[in-house]
Amino acid sequence: MKRFSPAALARLGVLLSLAAAAALPPAPGAELVYRHCTGCHAITTVLAARGLDRPGWSAVLDRMEGYGLALPKGERTRLLDYLIARLGSRSSTPAAPAADAGGETLYREHCAACHENPNRAPPLVGRPEWGEHPEYLAQVVVFGVSGPLPGTSYAGAMEPLPYLDDATVARIVGYLAGVPFTVEDVARERTRGWTPSLVRLFRPLP
Numbered sequence: 001m002k003r004f005s006p007a008a009l010a011r012l013g014v015l016l017s018l019a020a021a022a023a024l025p026p027a028p029g030a031e032l033v034y035r036h037c038t039g040c041h042a043i044t045t046v047l048a049a050r051g052l053d054r055p056g057w058s059a060v061l062d063r064m065e066g067y068g069l070a071l072p073k074g075e076r077t078r079l080l081d082y083l084i085a086r087l088g089s090r091s092s093t094p095a096a097p098a099a100d101a102g103g104e105t106l107y108r109e110h111c112a113a114c115h116e117n118p119n120r121a122p123p124l125v126g127r128p129e130w131g132e133h134p135e136y137l138a139q140v141v142v143f144g145v146s147g148p149l150p151g152t153s154y155a156g157a158m159e160p161l162p163y164l165d166d167a168t169v170a171r172i173v174g175y176l177a178g179v180p181f182t183v184e185d186v187a188r189e190r191t192r193g194w195t196p197s198l199v200r201l202f203r204p205l206p
């Protein structure tokens, strides 16, 4: 499992400030989720994964431990029980809007925390070059991008977002580019296997 740099984790911290509106279904165990799951990202990230079964949530916890989550012994089971009971596949809570969300909602959920903050990342909405080259958007999400972006003051890096499935990427690209972009289009881009610095070379000019 890939480790995130401290800088990347610090950037994720901004998501916290956007968390105010979202809340977990109240029940014993919710406090554990607030305590252990909001240090690196907003609670909305957890809510968006609603509907997973026990193996699914267990795999999420494994991934988070790979990112640096340290769960005290004994709390993992309680936390998992809460997630399955309240945010699980057979829970009585309504399905997350994200499960059937449009591209704009998905963009807000997965991109806006960085890309609506000019100190963190370049703005993406309303850029005409995406209409000609929507595939670049998918490449950035799948492989990341790094290095100076000509015509901007950005010269950092964006980590790939490997947890976004093809359908989610397709909807976000379709929203930003304003042209249809299908699951098959995303799958085709994935086969390229590029590095972040290579993706930058295919950046379309404004």
Ligand code: HEC
Pocket: 004, 012, 033, 036, 037, 038, 039, 040, 041, 045, 046, 049, 060, 061, 063, 064, 067, 068, 069, 070, 079, 163
């Ligand atoms: C040490 C940092 C850290 C902690 C603590 C943490 N996460 Fe995460 N989490 C991440 C990172 C990094 C990502 C990937 C980027 C993102 O989605 O913001 C992520 C993504 C996610 C995702 C979506 C992607 C996936 O892999 O499923 C879910 C769901 C999630 N976290 C749940 C949790 C839960 C539940 C907890 C508490 C038990 C938790 N996280 C605690 C770092 C953390």
Ligand code: HEC
Pocket: 011, 012, 107, 110, 111, 112, 113, 114, 115, 120, 121, 122, 124, 136, 137, 140, 141, 145, 146, 147, 148, 149, 152, 154, 155, 156, 157, 158, 159, 161, 172, 203
């Ligand atoms: C954790 C913060 C973060 C998140 C979340 C994030 N990005 Fe980025 N993104 C960046 C940064 C930082 C850059 C600038 C990279 C550089 O300087 O080379 C960037 C660059 C880009 C670029 C290149 C812009 C250009 O002018 O060439 C695109 C396209 C992009 N991101 C798309 C997305 C999409 C789509 C999402 C959501 C699915 C997303 N990003 C989520 C931080 C983020």
